[in-house]
Amino acid sequence: MPRYVKDEINFHKFLDAMRQLKEVTLEQVCDGLCSASMMKRIEYGDRLPEKQMRDRLMARMGVSIEGYEDYLSTEEHEQWKLRQKLLRSIENRQVIEAEQYLEAYRIYEKQNSVEAQYCDAMELMILQMQNAPLEKQQAVIAHAVGLTMPKIEDGLSEKMLLSEQELNLLTEYVWLCEYSGNPEAEFEWRYKQYQEILHYIEHSRLDEFCRAKVYPKVAYYLSELILHKAKTEEKLKTGIRICNDAIELLRDSRKLYYLIELVEFLERLVQEYEFYLRKVNRRDEIEKIQDDLQEKKEWRDVFMELYTEHEVCPYMEHFCHLYWEMETYCIGDVIRIRRQMFGMTKEELCEGICSVKTLTRIEHKKVKTQMPIVRELFERLGLCPEYIRARVITSNYSLLKLAGELVWYVNNHKILEWERCLKELEERLCLDIPQNKQFVMYHRYLLKLQKKSVSKEEFINKLIEIIEYTIPMDSIMKEGERFLSHEEYTYIRGIGMRAEKEMAAKCMGIIRGLCTEKEVASGHIGKYEFLITSVISYLGNIGEYEESDRLSTMLARLSLTYRRSYVLAETLYNNLWNKQTAMSEIDKSEDEGDESIIKNCVWLSKYNKNEKLITFFEKNLEEHEKYKLF
Numbered sequence: 001m002p003r004y005v006k007d008e009i010n011f012h013k014f015l016d017a018m019r020q021l022k023e024v025t026l027e028q029v030c031d032g033l034c035s036a037s038m039m040k041r042i043e044y045g046d047r048l049p050e051k052q053m054r055d056r057l058m059a060r061m062g063v064s065i066e067g068y069e070d071y072l073s074t075e076e077h078e079q080w081k082l083r084q085k086l087l088r089s090i091e092n093r094q095v096i097e098a099e100q101y102l103e104a105y106r107i108y109e110k111q112n113s114v115e116a117q118y119c120d121a122m123e124l125m126i127l128q129m130q131n132a133p134l135e136k137q138q139a140v141i142a143h144a145v146g147l148t149m150p151k152i153e154d155g156l157s158e159k160m161l162l163s164e165q166e167l168n169l170l171t172e173y174v175w176l177c178e179y180s181g182n183p184e185a186e187f188e189w190r191y192k193q194y195q196e197i198l199h200y201i202e203h204s205r206l207d208e209f210c211r212a213k214v215y216p217k218v219a220y221y222l223s224e225l226i227l228h229k230a231k232t233e234e235k236l237k238t239g240i241r242i243c244n245d246a247i248e249l250l251r252d253s254r255k256l257y258y259l260i261e262l263v264e265f266l267e268r269l270v271q272e273y274e275f276y277l278r279k280v281n282r283r284d285e286i287e288k289i290q291d292d293l294q295e296k297k298e299w300r301d302v303f304m305e306l307y308t309e310h311e312v313c314p315y316m317e318h319f320c321h322l323y324w325e326m327e328t329y330c331i332g333d334v335i336r337i338r339r340q341m342f343g344m345t346k347e348e349l350c351e352g353i354c355s356v357k358t359l360t361r362i363e364h365k366k367v368k369t370q371m372p373i374v375r376e377l378f379e380r381l382g383l384c385p386e387y388i389r390a391r392v393i394t395s396n397y398s399l400l401k402l403a404g405e406l407v408w409y410v411n412n413h414k415i416l417e418w419e420r421c422l423k424e425l426e427e428r429l430c431l432d433i434p435q436n437k438q439f440v441m442y443h444r445y446l447l448k449l450q451k452k453s454v455s456k457e458e459f460i461n462k463l464i465e466i467i468e469y470t471i472p473m474d475s476i477m478k479e480g481e482r483f484l485s486h487e488e489y490t491y492i493r494g495i496g497m498r499a500e501k502e503m504a505a506k507c508m509g510i511i512r513g514l515c516t517e518k519e520v521a522s523g524h525i526g527k528y529e530f531l532i533t534s535v536i537s538y539l540g541n542i543g544e545y546e547e548s549d550r551l552s553t554m555l556a557r558l559s560l561t562y563r564r565s566y567v568l569a570e571t572l573y574n575n576l577w578n579k580q581t582a583m584s585e586i587d588k589s590e591d592e593g594d595e596s597i598i599k600n601c602v603w604l605s606k607y608n609k610n611e612k613l614i615t616f617f618e619k620n621l622e623e624h625e626k627y628k629l630f
Contacts, residue, residue, distance in 0.1 A: 064209035095126060349381070403425065406418065435487060482513065
């Protein structure tokens with residue numbers, strides 16, 4: 001039973017909408033990337049840029065690619081897979097393999113300036129792993145910066161649009177470049193350059209996720225500069241403020257980039273600054289900065305304990321995180337799997353769209369992808385093509401942002417804000433599009449469930465109805481390969497978490513099938529994290545403690561590797577809950593380590609600013625302490 005999406009959201013429409021919303025000119029967006037005439041062709045839809053160029057154009061306007069489903073042609077998918085191998089080899093410090101993959105990737109170097117810059121960025125990380133001579137590193141970073149930022153020598157203007165990748169390279173450039181002026185002025189020059197980069201980030205159009213990828217690194221480099229070159233009272237105070245701002249940004253985005261380094265530098269900055277405060281007897285200020293520092297040291301200690309336990313290096317050794325690409329799929333695979341799920345023959349799917357021969361070649365990845373054909377095939381399979389937000393289908397960025405805010409309010413149980421966002425989305429979003437109707441109806445009935453105005457059974461039945469806006473439930477439940485959109489697997493997860501035994505087991509089996517090692521290897525860490533947490537909880541609930549612990553421990557290690565703090569408290573508590581549930585009451589009272597684990601869960605939840613979990617774990621800690629009294 002085919003479903004059709006009436007509205008097409010193409011990249012050029014999306015890009016134009018972003019540019020209008022951000023109030024930037026076409027020339028600002030494309031400066032250093034491509035000509036204005038090429039940019040016009042892109043915005044008119046006459047030219048679809050390559051994957052990395054698409055991402056760079058969006059990044060320059062401050063739109064993080066996290067959370068987007070991106071469907072690639074066979075050629076682009078093969079190119080993406082090679083990028084993944086290259087990044088993995090650098091992450092694992094496999095220098096020879098990294099050099100081989102980079103050499104193979106250089107065939108794409110001439111596609112555009114972004115690809116050429118990508119090659120330079122990878123080469124720089126390889127040189128840094130090898131502790132290569134400074135001259136070699138300087139040449140590579142200078143070339144990389146010049147590729148897309150040719151006017152940077154004139155200064156960093158707020159009118160410039162730069163991505164987090166470009167700002168990272170600029171940070172490296174300031175650190176590595178040879179200074180040709182007065183040696184006595186070198187420190188002040190580098191200090192000023194970092195101040196300008198931080199100021200640019202603070203006042204840029206970058207969203208918090210983009211800022212979190214680069215601001216902490218600049219703060220780290222600046223702090224190191226201050227501690228080694230100029231421990232003046234003014235500069236120490238500046239360093240403390242910037243480190244604190246960077247840590248807050250990490251907390252807001254629930255990331256861990258340079259966190260350990262920042263807290264260690266912050267501790268040293270505070271120690272040096274206290275020297276000046278004691279001289280003028282400013283004890284109140286000393287007490288305040290020490291209190292602030294103590295909280296951050298507690299976070300550092302908890303994270304260091306986790307890094308050590310899971311054998312993950314706590315320090316940032318490269319900047320691969322700036323080039324991770326999430327939720328990327330090959331068009332041919334998606335069409336083949338989805339068609340089989342629908343139980344459609346090739347003739348049924350391609351009727352009125354293309355020939356069976358063309359469809360066969362698309363599914364077997366033997367033909368250059370033609371997007372007009374792909375759009376129609378995707379629509380018939382209940383999917384939306386090209387560059388779209390996973391949550392809702394619209395070219396209006398304010399609605400995409402509103403949908404993201406709604407999810408945040410739901411996750412943090414902010415009922416009033418939840419209702420407000422939902423009402424606005426219902427009024428402004430096109431609900432003729434099945435995916436949009438799914439999103440709104442799901443959150444409407446989830447709210448009703450929260451208010452207990454519908455039963456759990458009614459909610460599950462409604463979820464099944466919502467899923468069938470885009471794909472029959474029977475198609476999902478039958479055996480075989482599956483491809484589900486972000487929203488579809490969210491609804492299946494929702495059913496599995498609330499259904500009775502047989503239905504719960506079936507849904508969780510489906511979810512677990514989507515949580516493969518291939519997904520992790522493909523960089524789909526956000527998707528994996530979201531799905532596997534429900535599987536881990538379910539396995540514990542049915543008494544499969546060992547497997548639940550194994551998956552939870554693996555998830556914690558992955559989260560730390562990717563510098564994500566979202567689910568670390570849950571993984572700790574899951575394993576504790578499994579242990580306590582499996583033990584007798586006598587054994588439970590004898591274990592002194594439980595309280596420490598719960599305290600760590602409290603600290604992790606405070607780091608994430610997750611009020612719901614803070615309340616839960618603090619209550620759990622109180623009950624544990626009362627239990628010990630008796």
